[in-house]
Structures are given as C-alpha cells and as structure tokens.
Amino acid sequence: MSTDRNIVLFDLFGVIARHQRPGAQERMAARCHAPTDAFTTAYWACRPPYDAGQQSAPEYWTAVLRSLSLSLDADTIEELRLADIDSWSRVDDRMVAYVQSLRDIAEVALLSNIPLDHADAFLIAQPWLRNLNHIAFSGKIKVAKPAPAAFHHCVVAMRAAPTDFLFVDDREENVSAAQAAGMNGHLFTDHDELAAVIDTWLPARRPTGK
Structure with missing residues (x-):
C-alpha cells in the first residue's frame, strides 16, 4: 500500500548525540x-x-x-x-544540523531510551528538539526500546502506519525490533551513509505516474 507519509524516526545516543563521555x-x-x-x-x-x-x-x-x-x-x-x-550531554553538531534540514522534505521524530530527568535536561540544553514532529523519550512514555510498545507508541502518537517510518538506530537489536513492528530500518554507522540511504528512500516512496 502506497503512502504519502515519510517519517524519519531517529534514535538519540550514538546517532544525533554522543555516547557517554569517556571516563x-x-x-x-x-x-x-x-x-x-x-x-x-x-x-x-x-x-x-x-x-x-x-x-x-x-x-x-x-x-x-x-x-x-x-x-x-x-x-x-x-x-x-x-x-x-x-x-550524556554531548551532541554531534553535524548530525543536529542534518536532522533539522530533513524537516524540509520529511517528518522527523525521535525515539530514545533516556531517563525522565535526563530527558528534561536534554530538552533544556537542546531546544531545537521541540521543533521535531514528535519526541518519544522512554522515561516519559514508560517503555524502552527494543520493546514493541515503544515503536507502537510512535505509530499511534503520529497517527501513522508502521510502513511510513524509517527508523535509524546504532543498535542492531533496536533496528530489528522496529522492522518486526513493520517499520523500515537502518543501522546507523555515519552521517554520509545515512544521508545516502535517506536520499534513496524518499524518492523511492514517491508515486510515479498518475
């Protein structure tokens, strides 16, 4: 079934934000x-x-x-x-800029495993997050990846179909769980590879002909 919803659903740590500070x-x-x-x-x-x-x-x-x-x-x-x-407060500035730029061509959302107090601090430090189409922090939605309910939350909250989503995460078990829930999935390794995947995924979903 074709759809006109194109939602890129990002993990936070290891994708947009850095992993825990060394030491x-x-x-x-x-x-x-x-x-x-x-x-x-x-x-x-x-x-x-x-x-x-x-x-x-x-x-x-x-x-x-x-x-x-x-x-x-x-x-x-x-x-x-x-x-x-x-x-856990550091971000990858290049990825932050890229995520924000995607809003011109797709809906952009976030699904992150993060405790409630960490989430509140992150939102204060990174106010651009509030410009995304949806934010799902595990500490706020009361379920963490890779539980199916975490992905179901995003589908319901955005009133979308699972196939509308491209889920991006740096952990294979989370990508596999998203795919089991019916989403498209990409295992993140770096910005350039992700940009190429998204550039291919979006045109492929645009209907051709009448």
Missing part, C-alpha cells in the same frame, strides 16, 4: 569509592527500570549504591545524578 563511569566510581568494574556492572544492571520511567533518579541511584554495599546519602546521590546527566 565518566570511572569518575563516578571514584566518587563512591568503588571499583570501576563493580560500579559499571551495577550502573547498567540497575538501568532498565530507570530508562523506562519505572524508577526515579533517587531510586535508581539507591539501587546502584545498595548493590555495591555502599552507604547512602542524599548529597552523594545528587552528585552522581548530575554527573550522569552531564556525561
């Missing part, structure tokens, strides 16, 4: 007086409910510190929370 987890581990390896294991093991909006930041950091058998105090938790937000 950030080592510095947070040092603040806790914890071994880096143990801290990293706890940091990621406790992360899914936080990303999916099922835990607040204090609840997440309490779980991390408890798993490390460390004492808890509000000042430490707040320092870790702010350091964590800062560690």
